[in-house]
Amino acid sequence: KNEVEQSPQNLTAQEGEFITINCSYSVGISALHWLQQHPGGGIVSLFMLSSGKKKHGRLIATINIQEKHSSLHITASHPRDSAVYICAVPDMYSGGGADGLTFGKGTHLIIQP
Amino acid sequence: DAGVTQSPTHLIKTRGQQVTLRCSPKSGHDTVSWYQQALGQGPQFIFQYYEEEERQRGNFPDRFSGHQFPNYSSELNVNALLLGDSALYLCASSLGGSSYEQYFGPGTRLTVT
Secondary structure, eight states: OOOEEEEOSEEEEETTOOEEEEEEESSOOSOEEEEEEOTTSOEEEEEEESSEEEEETTEEEEEETTTTEEEEEESSOOGGGOEEEEEEEEEEOBTSSEEEEEEOOOEEEEEEO | OOOOEEEOSEEEEOTTOOEEEEEEOOTTOOEEEEEEEOTTSOOEEEEEEETTEEEEEOSOOTTEEEEEOTTSOEEEEEOSOOGGGOEEEEEEEESSSTTSOOEEOOOEEEEEO
């Protein structure tokens, strides 16, 4: 079973700062998901990536398959970016294949104005 | 185009009772996964349905069962409810499993008293 570790667990920063959240996993994967969860529960998919780098607005996600590590960056952070950021990977479960997601514990990000 | 919908939004049940939660996937998606998220924790994989069959299952007891209908909507049933079953239950739909982008529903908040 894949072990997914995220750091930091909690992060408080000032508006405008560059934010980095890290994720490492123990078993090789086909893809990695970065998700955002706001208070109240809804989860939104930010990125799914299997190699290299993806960018969407102020968000950038990178992955290094050899090192089993991914990072999520937020440029020019804003208070509306305050949320829990979670990385997740497909994992082996009973039934065969690797289709259930295993999640990291999440990074609680607070951006202060 | 409707996204993933779940019903009900909130539910309060008593220990020992049974509950059914429902999920309608995003239009065109054929795979539905269910997750349990206890307060302050990351989501845990329950099972995944594809073509009306349970394709993978996480480490959950047989009290947790499910079903997928020909229109790809899905139900999660939990029998003999325990206090520890209190959680947010999330479903996610995709085109073919966890190596594809996941679309999450808003969740059903279940409270067992």
